[in-house]
Amino acid sequence: MLNLLKKSIFDSYKKYEIRKHSLEYLFLEITNECNFSCLHCGSDCKTSSGTPMLTTESWLEIINHVYFSFGNSVRIILTGGEPLLHPNLELICQHLNSLGFKYGMVTNGWLLSESKIAMLKQHRLHSITLSLDGKYESHNKLRNNPNAFNNVTNALKLTAAAKFPLFDVVTCVYPSNLNELDEIAAMLVHFNIKRWRLFRIFPSGRAADNNEILLSYEQTRQMLEWIKHNKSKYGEIGLNINLSCEGWLPFAEDMQVRDMPFFCRSGINIASILANGDITGCSNNHESFVQGNVLTENFAFIWNKRFLPFRKRDWIKRTVCNACKHVKSCQGGSIHLWELDKNRPNFCYVVDLDKKDKPEENQ
């Protein structure tokens, strides 16, 4: 009964947010170069990308445009590639801070030295996310680098000590670390880290062709069960655990693995400007969701006038999901699991799509 009431309130809230469509969270993919070559990289980033990227001057202009069009309450997330590789990162941080933006950064931590942290503190970085993908062997395997684990644990210590206002760790759960979740949690508690998000690797970029690193449906359920059984336990000792924003779940189950129920805000409150200027919802959304490009069009105009596939999901009716009993609540789940011209998502947390093509027969 209480869950029904909660669900009803949340449904109304979602409708309101979709109608309002206010920009709250903007990814700036300031580079698509990366110093790693991770097996699971959704961007398929390389040491040297070789593809055209926006210049620093363009990024500064974009930031000004966002400031004058939306104000400085939009949260800006610097991402990549590896954002610490950007040669003018300090200038970008300085500019964001001077305009009063709250901004964050997602990094693999390899370049996170004391001096880099001091620079980020000086320019008031508000939020930082580091990736830890397992114990020594499983982290190094996924990161494709034999020194990655030692490096990231050092970065975790430095970052925790720096006391940025918000700091969390994300873990891409895959078959090699699925049975290490307790040990990873213990490590995070040891480092005094307070937030941990668990992801399932989704099949895009390099991961698309690597079945060894993708959790099966059963393994995904195992991850969910682990969160259900351990969320409270670790919460009591100060580690807040959440399933990532990917994957719709029935409400009662959802509230066991997340603090807030699933709501894909991509294109509702979230936009991204990619390294080549493309405008989309989240930075990992398929190219079929690109809404325009800042090199030829006005970002604010595109945000206000387009983004319809994100806000109005009529296209779900043309997919296998239309026959599923959950479709009204789920609405296709996460945008990043979709390609607009396909008739099924790349993964579903509730229905094992590999078993049957008809979701309603698979409950």
Next chain:
Amino acid sequence: MIHIIRKYSAFVLSGTFSVILAACYGTPMDMQSQKRITVFDPENKPIEGLALTLKLHGETQFESKSDSNGDIYLNLNSDDSVSSYDVLIADIDGEANGGEFIPKELKLNEQRELQVTLERK
């Protein structure tokens, strides 16, 4: 309006007023944690032009000035409790805007709106 809806939806759903959004591989960010501090003189008139400094663990997080209604808006969120924040309100324009006032330091609390009175020097 949206802040109010978020605030109460979050409370009903999770028992907390804090809404943290962390998109896909993005960083966690607060969605609603705005506070309003309104500053008055001893005659209960709002004071414009006061400087506010918000500190967390001794480090300045934010600086702003009060508007003509005496209001200063703060967006704050961190893993620390709200009482970890220190606020310093100081008169930086001398006799302008109603006279010279004694600076005041205070701790934030869970209240969304705070009213503060400054005494004249």
